[in-house]
Every structure is written in C-alpha cells, then in structure tokens.
Amino acid sequence: MHENHNALGVALGHKPTQPVTLVRPHAAHRAARYFLEKFPGTSMYAVKANPSPDLIRSLWDGGITHFDVASIAEVRLVRGLLPKATLCFMHPIKGEEAIAEAYHVHDVRTFSLDSLTELAKIVAATRRDGVDATDLTLCVRLRVSSSHSMLSLASKFGVAADDAAPLLMATRQVADALGICFHVGSQAMSPQAYAEALAQVRVAIVGAGVTVDVVDVGGGFPSVYPGMEPGALDAYFDVISRAYESLPVSYSAELWCEPGRALSAEYASVLVRVEARKDDVLYINDGAYGALFDAAHIDWRFPVALVRETESRAKPVGFSFYGPTCDDMDFMRGPFELPADIQAGDYIEIGMLGAYGSAMRTGFNGFTAGATVIARDEPMDTVYGVTETSPSRVISIR
Numbered sequence: 001m002h003e004n005h006n007a008l009g010v011a012l013g014h015k016p017t018q019p020v021t022l023v024r025p026h027a028a029h030r031a032a033r034y035f036l037e038k039f040p041g042t043s044m045y046a047v048k049a050n051p052s053p054d055l056i057r058s059l060w061d062g063g064i065t066h067f068d069v070a071s072i073a074e075v076r077l078v079r080g081l082l083p084k085a086t087l088c089f090m091h092p093i094k095g096e097e098a099i100a101e102a103y104h105v106h107d108v109r110t111f112s113l114d115s116l117t118e119l120a121k122i123v124a125a126t127r128r129d130g131v132d133a134t135d136l137t138l139c140v141r142l143r144v145s146s147s148h149s150m151l152s153l154a155s156k157f158g159v160a161a162d163d164a165a166p167l168l169m170a171t172r173q174v175a176d177a178l179g180i181c182f183h184v185g186s187q188a189m190s191p192q193a194y195a196e197a198l199a200q201v202r203v204a205i206v207g208a209g210v211t212v213d214v215v216d217v218g219g220g221f222p223s224v225y226p227g228m229e230p231g232a233l234d235a236y237f238d239v240i241s242r243a244y245e246s247l248p249v250s251y252s253a254e255l256w257c258e259p260g261r262a263l264s265a266e267y268a269s270v271l272v273r274v275e276a277r278k279d280d281v282l283y284i285n286d287g288a289y290g291a292l293f294d295a296a297h298i299d300w301r302f303p304v305a306l307v308r309e310t311e312s313r314a315k316p317v318g319f320s321f322y323g324p325t326c327d328d329m330d331f332m333r334g335p336f337e338l339p340a341d342i343q344a345g346d347y348i349e350i351g352m353l354g355a356y357g358s359a360m361r362t363g364f365n366g367f368t369a370g371a372t373v374i375a376r377d378e379p380m381d382t383v384y385g386v387t388e389t390s391p392s393r394v395i396s397i398r
C-alpha cells in the first residue's frame, strides 16, 4: 500500500485512471477509542460494515477485542487475523454446518437466534459425543421498531417482545448465559430509538420471568452525512445507560453494543475522476456496482469535495452522478454539492465510504477498484472542518 498525505497528493502525483480508495487507520483507531472510553459496556465491531483486514487490525490496535460476525466466511476471516479475538455469531438464521464449524473449529461461543428451530439447530450443532454444550451464550433477537433510523432492519428478524416468553424460557434451559439483543435500524437519528427498544426488552424479561445475563443494544449508531447530522454519540450512551440500569437483569449482567457504521464510516473515502459532464450530471469512474451502492439504491448522500490544485471559486451546484457501467441503474441522484465549473478530468473525493461502501463493491462490467492508499489527513476536512468544536463531527473529537 502506498502512503500519501491526502487526496490532492494522490490526484496530482498519480493521475489515477481508476477509483482510488483512501484509508485512514487513524480515524478507525480514534472511533475505537471513543467507544471504549465512552460506551458503558462492551463494544464489538459488526464486521459486515467493512471486512477489510487492515481496518479489522486497526480496530484491534485501538482496543476492540469483540467482533460481531454474521457468516462463516466472516468467522474464518476474523479468526485468521486475530487468534485471540472474541467472536459472536449474531446472524439469527445460520446453517447448521456454519454453527458447528464456528463452535468446534473457531471457538465461537455466542450465537443469536429468533426461533425455536434455530435454537434446536444450535443445540445439535454444538453437541460433542452426544453431550450438549454447557458454555453457550445465546442471545434472543427481539423485533423492535426502526422508526428513528434511516435504514430499516425491522422486518427480517426478531421475535416480538409479547411473544418472546416461550423462546426465552427454552433458551434459558440450554444457555450458560442468556442474552437479549436487537437492532434499531442503521443510522438511528435519535437516542430515543434505544430507549424504546430497551422498554421492549423490559416487557420481554418480565413476560418470561427469566434471568438475563446480557443486554445487547446492537448497532445503528449514526455517522455524519450531508443532511443527516445526528447529535453526539455521548447522548446515545447516556440514554442507553439509564435505561439499562433500570432493567430487571442479574447483578452481574453485561451491556454490549455492535456498531458497524460508527466504527468504520470515517475509515475510507474514494477518489474518483470525472470522465464527462452533461449539464448537472457528472459521469464518474465509480458507481452503484462499486463503492456507491447506497448512494444509488437508497439515495444516501455522501460528502463530496472537488480535488483540484487551485481551489475553485465557482458557486456550489447540486450534481447527480452516473457510474461507469452501461445501464441506467448506475445512477446516484444526490444532490452532491460541487463547484459549478467542475469538468471532465477533475477529481472528486467522496467521503464516509468506510461503512457499506467498499464492502459492497462488485466487478460488474469490468469496472473494479484501483489502488488503496493510506491518507494521513482528517476525513473530508474541506467539508467538515477540523476544529474541535465542529458540530458536524460525531466521533472525531480529539
């Protein structure tokens, strides 16, 4: 991997013809420290957000020791990188072979579930010589509202709090430690999301009359994007801490969280080249099948900055982007605010792509990623500024 100070250095020095991923290990490291110092419990990284080995190592160096893995490939990946990490298999629906390999080969002891069928699968897959496992931490996934979040995770998984008693009681019978987990949806714009979900946890615990050892509030912690400026994460942690303290859980119970986006968003940006301009539409060399899946499919607005040696004085205009493939779906509506005089040959840095950006890249139509470069500057400082008081930074507080 090359090192280069920032996007401008890469653009001028290399004139790249393919999209370049700029990674900032210092930003991931800082996000890890933030969660470790401020979240009142254990923070695990949700690997799905960005499975880059370099990022996973940066988070480990920053002090993250627990990882939320959702597939056997993620289990193998993290175990291969970090032999001592604690891995939690938090996908509520898994193949029995995946559970067995995770438990017997990779030392995974924590699993989530949302049905009696999955519970039976876990019990069968972790049995050894006809003897049931006695060291399982099993987290029952509750279905909670995604109404405060930009991206719903409410439909696919989870058992409603009112219906959870039979599953909680059956899980208690076979688990060494019983947990309850949920996910409020990604990019939760208000801490109230967690307060409401934890109220559902209370309903579930009281309804089942079971002793609970782990409360896992999942992911959903927001990052800052244009038009999406949530309050500071401290406020989220305060709300969670207060609601958790009042729950009827065992005195030795643990509080966990599973941030994906908040630990990884600032880690990466992508430097793209403008290949053509037609009015307020720019044809760029990355798109929906590359790092911009969310920009194309759910109209996510990522921060953008023109990367040019002499700063443009032209007024900002809202542009849309077409990606490099041949189909109309490769379209990012934006609006992405860029100077009016932008033209073919210019470079743009698209920021906050560390979460659900490079992780979604495909090789469709022959367009793939170019080089990866380490940048030492602050993520998108021309957009967000670098001052300590900048309200647009949630986790980059130094």
Ligand SMILES: *Cc1c(COP(=O)(O)O)cnc(C)c1O
Pocket: 046, 048, 049, 068, 090, 091, 183, 185, 186, 187, 218, 219, 220, 221, 258, 259, 260, 261, 262, 355
């Ligand atoms: C996706 C996911 C996460 C991470 O969510 P973010 O919104 O990126 O923080 C955490 N836990 C589970 C179970 C998930 O599916």
